[in-house]
Amino acid sequence: MDDEYAKLIRRMNPPRVVIDNNVCEDATVIQRLESNASFAPSLRGSVGVMPSEEYxxxxxxxxxxxxxxxxxxxxxxxxxxxxxxxxxxxxxxxxxxxxxxxxxxxxxxxxxxxxxxxxxxxxxxxxxxxxxxxxxxxxxxxxxxxxxxxxxxxxxxxxxxxxxxxVTGVGRIENKSSRPHVTVFDCIQKDYTVITMSSKDRPKLLFDIICTLTDMQYVVFHGLVETGRMEAYQEFYIRHVDGFPISSEAERERVAQCLEAAIERRAxxxxxxxxxxxxxxxxxxxxxxxxxxxxxxxxxxxxxxxxxxxxxxxxxxxxxxxxxxxxxxxxxxxxxxxxxxxxxxxxxxSPKASQGTTMGFLFGNLFKARSFQNFKLIRSCS
Structure with a gap:
């Protein structure tokens, strides 16, 4: 019964999406993805394909x-x-x-x-x-x-x-310079926890981050995503599903570790x-x-x-x-x-010269100039 009720709610309150191909020369901009904030969808089968009896x-x-x-x-x-x-x-x-x-x-x-x-x-x-x-x-x-x-x-x-x-893998000493950089801190004025991530860009990077946050029982309310030629920067304002921000240093450290792992697994x-x-x-x-x-x-x-x-x-x-x-x-x-x-x-x-300098310059300036306060690209409650 709960699943049928959830389907009815989705039909009555479908997400509103605006697609813009004119604002940017080399990308499609998708704005205003909204859902009913009071409705929390089930985690079961939320990104799946149809069941099969073939295997x-x-x-x-x-x-x-x-x-x-x-x-x-x-x-x-x-x-x-x-x-x-x-x-x-x-x-x-x-x-x-x-x-x-x-x-x-x-x-x-x-x-x-x-x-x-x-x-x-x-x-x-x-x-x-x-x-x-x-x-x-x-x-x-x-x-x-x-x-x-x-x-x-x-x-x-x-x-x-x-x-x-x-160690990374089998017998290989970990290369800390290639690891993603994740920070987790409080936004006391807005009662959120803020997560920032800088890493190499790759396909499905955003998918991996959002899935991990969702499976750890966090809700993304606002966010920013920016990519350079090879780099990616992400910033999310989150709360736990109970409505509260992260409350302890141990939990902040665990979230940072889990997000680093989510970025690294597919890379x-x-x-x-x-x-x-x-x-x-x-x-x-x-x-x-x-x-x-x-x-x-x-x-x-x-x-x-x-x-x-x-x-x-x-x-x-x-x-x-x-x-x-x-x-x-x-x-x-x-x-x-x-x-x-x-x-x-x-x-x-492939040559990798001066990569670290480029990453540092991009993210250092991006965080100062385009933080969430001035750039509300993503607003979501799911």
Whole structure:
């Protein structure tokens, strides 16, 4: 009944949106997104696609290590599970994945309880490893309930990946200069908590921030977003869902850590490989095994199949977290096929001179000249 009532309220009070293509030469401006402030929408399924009976959705989390994805894919292949779609993230020595699988003989979702229990037991053994101090998890989720990227944020947030262990990934010392800068402070006059964030710009950056704030039970009332050529600045005025601003230093620190993690999870500097070929049962297991045998560590991956074709993107480093040797790339492409596996991007070869100075100049002046007090770009209660 509550869900039907919520739908009725949305229909009666739809958001009002104004789109302007004239005010800016190289961007579309969307203004005045409004909603009923007294209505708090449910968090369940708020960014999802329609449920599907075509596959079984598996969620995984555990300690990251070289070869982990290869081991997971090998187990699924041995259990006659075909991976049709997946997304894998790693951050701060933790790994999370949302994987959609079917039975490799029928092409349908796996529903047998005993078989699902076997899958869970074997995957948990792989995820746990020998020295995992945290619990490894494998759960089944209804397909299509939540956007996959948002669900990965939720999994990693619950896994407390924002608690830094002093290293990034496996064996790589953390580079503090490349980290986002997040500040959290009080706006006593307006009874808000103010959050400012400066980082490299990238696709879905705003999505990642807003999803994290929402999942942490905060409401954004006002905000500012500004991007330069490669940089991004965001400023939000928030309160907790109970209507109060953040009240303790410990909570401020936790919010800053969680937002830094949200920015970093999807970001990656290094080698991006794209695989395009005819799909077949066991393909992902074979490809990730070849990666492992060539001493590559998969830091993030996006797996998709459509119309009998597999299109996968892998973000990789060597096992120490450093850039991949070009000789290994050549060897990899020869083994898999130059037309099948291609280098899509390699940021480790891009010049990065004077980047820090540019960022400091942009954000220092932007915060002084365009703070929320003078620039009300975003006003939202959802």
């Amino acid at each position: 079984t959705s598996i969620e995984l989390s555990g300690t990251d290590r070289p070869g982990l994805l290869s081991e997971v894919c090998a187990v699924l292949a041995d259990l006659h599970c075909n991976v049709v779609n997946a997304e894998i993230w790693t951050h701060n020595a933790r790994a999370a994945a949302v994987v959609h699988v079917t039975d490799d003989s029928t092409g349908c979702a796996i529903k047998d309880p005993k078989r699902l229990l076997t899958i869970k037991e074997l995957l948990c053994n792989v995820l746990k490893g020998d020295d995992d101090l945290k619990t490894a998890n494998m759960t089944l989720s209804p397909p299509g309930v939540t956007n996959r990227g948002r669900r990965l944020h939720q999994i990693m947030l619950a896994d407390r990946d924002y608690e830094r262990a002093g 990656f500097e290094g080698l991006e490989l794209e695989l395009c070929t005819e799909d077949r049962v066991g393909l992902l297991s074979d490809i990730t095994r070849i990666f492992r045998e060539n001493s590559l560590c998969i830091k993030r991956a996006e797996i998709s199949t459509e119309g009998g074709k597999a299109k996968d993107t892998f973000y990789v480093t060597d096992v120490t977290g450093n850039p991949v040797d070009p000789k290994i790339i050549d060897s990899l492409c020869r083994q898999i096929g130059h037309k099948i596996l291609t280098v899509k991007h390699n940021s480790s070869t």
